Each structure stands twice: as structure tokens, then as C-alpha cells.
Amino acid sequence: MTSAQLEIQLIAALVAVACAIPGTFLVLRKMAMISDAISHAILPGIVLGFFITQDLNSPLLILLAAITGVVTVMLVEFIQKTGLVKEDTAIGLVFPALFSIGVILIAKNANDVHLDIDAVLLGELAFAPFDRLLVGGSDVGPKSLWVIGSILLITITLLLLFFKELKLSTFDKGLATTLGFSPLLIHYALMTVSSVTVVGAFDAVGAVLVVALIIAPAATAYLLTDDLKKMLVLSCFFGIFAAFAGYWLANILDASIAGSMTTVLGFVFLLVYLFAPKQGVFSVFFKERQQRKEVSLLVFLLHLQNHQESNERHVNHLREHINWQKVQAKTVLDLAKKNNLVQISENIVSLTDKGQEFTDEALRYITTNKETAIEELKDRYFLFRG
Numbered sequence: 001m002t003s004a005q006l007e008i009q010l011i012a013a014l015v016a017v018a019c020a021i022p023g024t025f026l027v028l029r030k031m032a033m034i035s036d037a038i039s040h041a042i043l044p045g046i047v048l049g050f051f052i053t054q055d056l057n058s059p060l061l062i063l064l065a066a067i068t069g070v071v072t073v074m075l076v077e078f079i080q081k082t083g084l085v086k087e088d089t090a091i092g093l094v095f096p097a098l099f100s101i102g103v104i105l106i107a108k109n110a111n112d113v114h115l116d117i118d119a120v121l122l123g124e125l126a127f128a129p130f131d132r133l134l135v136g137g138s139d140v141g142p143k144s145l146w147v148i149g150s151i152l153l154i155t156i157t158l159l160l161l162f163f164k165e166l167k168l169s170t171f172d173k174g175l176a177t178t179l180g181f182s183p184l185l186i187h188y189a190l191m192t193v194s195s196v197t198v199v200g201a202f203d204a205v206g207a208v209l210v211v212a213l214i215i216a217p218a219a220t221a222y223l224l225t226d227d228l229k230k231m232l233v234l235s236c237f238f239g240i241f242a243a244f245a246g247y248w249l250a251n252i253l254d255a256s257i258a259g260s261m262t263t264v265l266g267f268v269f270l271l272v273y274l275f276a277p278k279q280g281v282f283s284v285f286f287k288e289r290q291q292r293k294e295v296s297l298l299v300f301l302l303h304l305q306n307h308q309e310s311n312e313r314h315v316n317h318l319r320e321h322i323n324w325q326k327v328q329a330k331t332v333l334d335l336a337k338k339n340n341l342v343q344i345s346e347n348i349v350s351l352t353d354k355g356q357e358f359t360d361e362a363l364r365y366i367t368t369n370k371e372t373a374i375e376e377l378k379d380r381y382f383l384f385r386g
Helices: 003-028 034-041 043-053 059-081 087-109 117-122 125-130 143-161 163-171 173-178 183-222 228-253 257-275 281-306 315-321 329-338 353-367 373-381
Strands: 132-135 138-142 342-345 348-351
Touching (some): 003 138, 003 163, 003 183, 003 257, 034 043, 034 059, 043 059, 043 087, 059 087, 059 183, 125 138, 125 257, 143 163, 143 183, 163 173, 163 183, 173 183, 183 228, 183 257, 281 329, 281 348, 281 353, 329 342, 348 353
Antiparallel strands (some): 132 138, 342 348
């Protein structure tokens, strides 16, 4: 592995972590797509910064771009608060307008300057190692590595200092206000950090990968945990994994590095979306099917309790008497037998002592509007779930 390859992967990993931290809070606040708006709308800030300094490496570009990002958020919220349009519509109105202003400024006033719109959008990590930072004539490494590393250090410091405030303002704005925190101030601070992160990653990875790194790792982690600290760690892990795996995928396919990393992020999200233990598609499907069987089982047990006549409890009669359209009577009967809730003698079904006790307790929960407690009851009585 060459030094350039190592530097590319290191830059991508740092960008991934720097994006994952604010991205986690944006996803939890249901503001994920604001990152897309910021990533495009800050272009006028970059262009104005260049017009003022005539230097693409000036820190003023990052400052003005960050201010433009905050202005974008303020405009979106202002339009949304009118009540005439929803947030997604407001985003769709604001960022194309600001981005278009940036494009027009470049086309009219900076045709002879290297402000490449395609490079800003798509990015090219392969070129990042060639833009070196020189201090006193000494090469101290890629400039992108230092820029994004500094932003990440500031982001982690702010996270550690204001984690409690961020958590409270994200989940309970009312409580945050009561305790003396300003949710609005924290909100705009988060938007500022997001804007600075996007700008810092522009030159190395481009806006498309930045948006993917902000949203995809956090969205993936959200399907796996409801603990904020674990979600932050998982988001960073998925981002770093995509950075390394995406680079080597691009190396094998001779394709765009940023595109390959985004593809890996999408593939990882798809796997988690399908197979997450609690919220995955297949998990939810099997859980719902299990619940349908267990509801049918409860109906079956209540029928047995309310009918003492032998003809009402005959196996064949049960299959005809209780109308199950999706869950067959045999399936429910087998489930009851496995859990030792019923016994069958000469095709006559009757409740066991355990079955009687379970049915009485379940009926008591239902009549007192405590249906949710039935899940705990099933865990105590069932050896086999549906």
C-alpha cells in the first residue's frame, strides 16, 4: 500500500466520522435532508469568499460558507413557519435558488478561475494527497487531512462539552427550556457545525458523498439501537467501514472512489433494513405473523373456556366454528399443545391447569385495558412462540 493510498483512506475515514456525529442528531431531529440543502446552498458563500480574498485556500471561504448554511436553515424555517408549505417543500424552494445564485456568479465573474462545479458536487479523493500543506517549507501532509482533522477535533470537543444539552434539546425541547437550555441556540449551533463540516469536506469528497455520509450511517444505526451513545458509535463505525471498503471497491472496479463509498453505504443500509433484529423488514414480518398466531391462540383458548359442551370442543368442530382466514386451526392447536395449554382426548380439546390459569390472567388484562401486559404474560407462560 502506497502512502497516497493510505492518505486517501485516512481522509475518507475522518470525513466519515466528522459527518456521522452531526448526522446522528439531524436524523433524530427528522432534519436529514437539510444537509442536502446546506451542501448545495453554501456555494454562494464559497464564491463570495473567493471574490473578497482572491484565494481559494483562505479560511474566509469556510466562514462565509458556514454563514450561508445557517442562512439557508433560517430561510427554510421562516418559509415553513408561514404554514403555507411543509418543510420538505421549503427546502426544495431555498437550496436550488441559492445554489443557482452561486452557479451564476461563477459563470459571470469567475470563468478563468478553478471553481469547478462538477468537482464540488462529485469530489475526487484520488487528488486529495496531491494538495499538500507546507509549513516553513516542510511537507506536513495533505491539506484536506489537516482541515477535516481540525473540524473533527472541534466537533468532538463540542459534543463532549454539550452532549447533555444536545440530547435534551433533541428529545424534549420543553424540558430543555425548563432546565435553562436554549433549544434554538443549540439548533443553530448544530447547523453551524454541519455547515462547517460540509465545507471542509467539499474539496476532498464533494457534496454528494458528504450528504451520504451524514445521512446513511446515522439512518443505519437508528435501525439497530435506540441508545444515543451507541447510535453515535455505530454511525461512526459504518462511516469508517464504508470509507475503507468503498476505496478498495473503487480500486478493484477502477471506478469513482466517492461513488463506490456511497454504494457501500447504500448496500450496508439495505442489509440492516432487511435483517435488523428488531426493526428489519423480515424481523417485523415474522413478528407480525407470530402475533397473529398468538392472537388466534388466545381466541381459541377463550372459546374453550366459554364452552364446556363436548361437541363444542371437538377438533373438527373447532376448525369449523372459529373462522381463521390466514392462520389454520391446526397451526394454532399445535402451538397450544407445545405450550402445554391444552390436552386432547378422543379428539376432544380441553384446557390444562396451565392453560386455564393463562386464559384467566389474559382475560383479566384485557378487561382492565392492559393489553400491553399480555406480552409479558406470554413470556412467562410460553415455551414456544408463534
